[in-house]
Amino acid sequence: MIELISSNWVFRMIVLLAVFSLVTLFVFVASNRTSRRLRLARELEKIHESAAVGGTESLARKQTESIWANVAKRIEDAGLNLGDTNETEISKLLRSAGYRSATAPRVYTLVRFLLIFALPGLFLLYVANQAEAPSLLRIYFTCAILAILGLYVPNLVVRAQAESRRREIINGFPDSLDLMLVCVEAGLGLEAALDRIGRETARSHPLISEMITETTLRMRAGANREDALRLLGETAGVDEIRSFTTLLIQSDKLGTSLATTLRVYSSEMREARRLRAEEKAHRLPVLISIPLVAFMLPAMIGALILPAATLTIREVIPSMTGGG
Incomplete structure (x- = not known):
């Protein structure tokens, strides 16, 4: 049979066509099953996406909040009270920003407390690695400014998040x-x-x-x-x-x-x-006037005055000084 196939070109074509048909059928069945699985996977993903939208971000955020909550709890167990006299307003602000955990006010106070010392500490490390240290007065004022920033920056960030969420x-x-x-x-x-x-x-x-x-x-x-x-x-x-x-x-x-x-x-x-929307649209001319006055007005004044200034320098001033 093998000798007949090898000696006759008709049988060789029949065998090649059969092999080609089998390979094509196998590829078609495999691709069909794969495409159906992919289609089902996409449909399931669409179904679960509506129920679990933002699931990864929410899980990561919950894990981060739990870590900070554990740190705050350990610090309070050590004897440092992270409570605030204005805790009701802080809780309301944090809820508006999306932080609804019961430990959110204490974590917020902990972050502010750490930033007050962390930012000046980083600056002092930077100064210690410099070949020529700045003056003591400059170090003092820089550390004071960084401590104030560490106290108020978390508040600004939370307020910005609350405004974005509200909008x-x-x-x-x-x-x-x-x-x-x-x-x-x-x-x-x-x-x-x-x-x-x-x-x-x-x-x-x-x-x-x-x-x-x-x-x-x-x-x-x-x-x-x-x-x-x-x-x-x-x-x-x-x-x-x-x-x-x-x-x-x-x-x-x-x-x-x-x-x-x-x-x-x-x-x-x-x-x-x-x-x-109309209020924002009506505010645009006022907001646009600031860059117009700051950037375009000096250029326009310069373009208008330049010919007169050139004429004055070339003709008026020499005639007044007698330079003819």
Whole structure:
């Protein structure tokens, strides 16, 4: 059989075609199974992404917070109290920035305390490695400035995070209200509508999705609806969310139409967002005038004065001095 195949070109072509067909069939089946697995993996990833959006960042953040919490606990066990006389305001500020842990105020105080000594210490190490050390007065004032920065920089960072979080919540909340209005008009209850919003806005507005999902889970765990909604307003730290939760509580108590309430409040939120955008647009001419005056005005004055100054130097001054 082998001799026949090797001697006859027809049989050789048939065998080659058979081998080629088998290899092609094997590659097709393997690629089909691989593509199907990849497609299923992508679909599962999309399904789980809405429920676990930002899971890696949240896990890393929780681990970091737990490490700092353990450090703060050990320091307090050693006898150093990290409490603050204004701890209520600090807790409110940290909640607005997204730090809702019970140990967040003490960790915040610990970070400020460490920075007060760490920044001047790094500067002293830098000075010690220099060949020619600066004067003692300069070292003193530099260490004082660095200590003040270590005291106030964490506050500025937390306030910036709180403002960024507040802006993100305010800008995305009208979309969530529209989606909630659609869910309520479709016949869903308040709890089902909140659950739907939490799943649908997981990628577009993750902060709102996280807060609403936590509220839904509290309701399912048996918490009172009024308490869960009030806690939502306190967790958000935004006046618009507090007003919304109060509106839902009153609508639930009085038995008014939830769809009408949502429609009116959603239009008010969008109108407020439009007014904020117009306010920013009206501030642009004032903000643009600063670089115009600082950079363009001297160049324009120089361009206008230069011909007259050149003419004065070449003709007027020589004629006045008699240089002709």
